[in-house]
Amino acid sequence: MTNTKITVTPGDGIGPEVTQQAVKVLHAVAQRFDMTLDIQEVPVGGTAYDLAGTPLPDETLQACKSADAVLLGAVGGPKWEALDYSVRPERALLGLRAELGLYANLRPAQIYGDLVGASTLKPEVVEGADIMVVRELTGGIYFGKPRGVAEENGERVGRNTLVYSESEIRRIAKIGFEIAQKRSKRLTSVDKANVLEATELWRDVVTEMSKDYPDVELNHMYVDNATMQLIRAPKQFDTIVTTNMFGDILSDGAAMMTGSIGMLPSASVGGSNGLYEPVHGSAPDIAGKDLANPLATILSLGMMFRYTFNQGDADTLIQNAVIKTLETYRTGDIMSEGKQQVGCQEMGDRVLENL
Ligand code: IPM
Numbered sequence: 001m002t003n004t005k006i007t008v009t010p011g012d013g014i015g016p017e018v019t020q021q022a023v024k025v026l027h028a029v030a031q032r033f034d035m036t037l038d039i040q041e042v043p044v045g046g047t048a049y050d051l052a053g054t055p056l057p058d059e060t061l062q063a064c065k066s067a068d069a070v071l072l073g074a075v076g077g078p079k080w081e082a083l084d085y086s087v088r089p090e091r092a093l094l095g096l097r098a099e100l101g102l103y104a105n106l107r108p109a110q111i112y113g114d115l116v117g118a119s120t121l122k123p124e125v126v127e128g129a130d131i132m133v134v135r136e137l138t139g140g141i142y143f144g145k146p147r148g149v150a151e152e153n154g155e156r157v158g159r160n161t162l163v164y165s166e167s168e169i170r171r172i173a174k175i176g177f178e179i180a181q182k183r184s185k186r187l188t189s190v191d192k193a194n195v196l197e198a199t200e201l202w203r204d205v206v207t208e209m210s211k212d213y214p215d216v217e218l219n220h221m222y223v224d225n226a227t228m229q230l231i232r233a234p235k236q237f238d239t240i241v242t243t244n245m246f247g248d249i250l251s252d253g254a255a256m257m258t259g260s261i262g263m264l265p266s267a268s269v270g271g272s273n274g275l276y277e278p279v280h281g282s283a284p285d286i287a288g289k290d291l292a293n294p295l296a297t298i299l300s301l302g303m304m305f306r307y308t309f310n311q312g313d314a315d316t317l318i319q320n321a322v323i324k325t326l327e328t329y330r331t332g333d334i335m336s337e338g339k340q341q342v343g344c345q346e347m348g349d350r351v352l353e354n355l
Pocket residue numbers: 090093094248
């Protein structure tokens with residue numbers, strides 16, 4: 001049997017603590033599913049900058065390229081905020097997405113167990129909500145050219161370009177339709193077609209493609225309205241497909257519907273392998289204090305089993321263990337009365353017990 005090669009990039013802030021817990025779970029699940037692992041750990045983000053002067057050293061990139069899947073913690077922190085844009089920790093994330101061709105970012109937002117009380121929205125509004133945000137990840141305004149800040153007519157001018165080709169829209173929409181087919185067959189495409197031509201094309205292409213998916217009920221929404229609807233009545237959404245920047249914004253919104261961004265996993269796919277990371281950032285204020293919630297990273301591992309290894313059963317196993325664990329144990333971010341508060345490590349151990 002061949003070894004499954006997994007590259008772990010813990011990164012900055014709470015990244016190392018949360019990935020450590022996920023790796024414990026990874027070993028246990030791999031054993032259960034008869035997988036032999038070859039795990040390599042490499043630096044990324046600010047940590048890599050401190051070691052090598054760049055947030056994405058070539059060895060890190062190569063280790064990620066050659067892996068079957070990558071598990072990433074988080075990047076960034078105040079220590080590196082003053083650095084030049086080109087070497088900021090966040091550049092590593094963008095570089096990895098582009099270099100690995102990970103054009104589709106899947107961000108599920110659902111309420112695990114009885115966490116419904118953790119949301120700032122009314123329980124009846126969020127109870128049972130289950131949304132999958134499919135975000136385009138290697139195009140749009142994040143990557144469009146020209147870009148930059150230049151001196152023009154005696155003042156500084158900042159410029160970014162929103163650009164989408166038909167093929168870029170088509171491939172992400174295909175993922176959106178296919179995911180909707182496996183869920184409750186409702187797809188909302190979010191754009192700003194009333195103002196931005198690039199997203200008018202987005203809407204046209206998605207509409208054309210809907211003919212090939214007669215079983216999926218497609219609707220379109222402008223991003224401002226979608227934001228309002230997400231807070232007003234989140235249960236109307238099932239699968240959302242949208243551009244890079246709108247997906248960035250809407251997925252944070254969807255995350256808070258669940259109460260804690262500490263619970264949300266993500267998968268970046270579309271290339272020859274996949275990258276899995278929690279949606280939360282590096283949370284430098286609580287880093288190294290054993291306070292972080294490792295569940296988003298553990299759930300990201302579940303997504304790795306589902307989307308890269310085609311082991312949906314392993315994902316279900318992990319999700320059930322998380323739900324079981326939440327019945328009794330909570331990290332500080334999701335603590336509620338009657339539950340027992342634990343740290344990052346113990347949370348990892350409890351999930352292991354419940355596997
Ligand atoms: C995310 C983050 C990143 C993004 C940043 C850190 C580059 O906000 O993954 O949502 O904007 O894509």
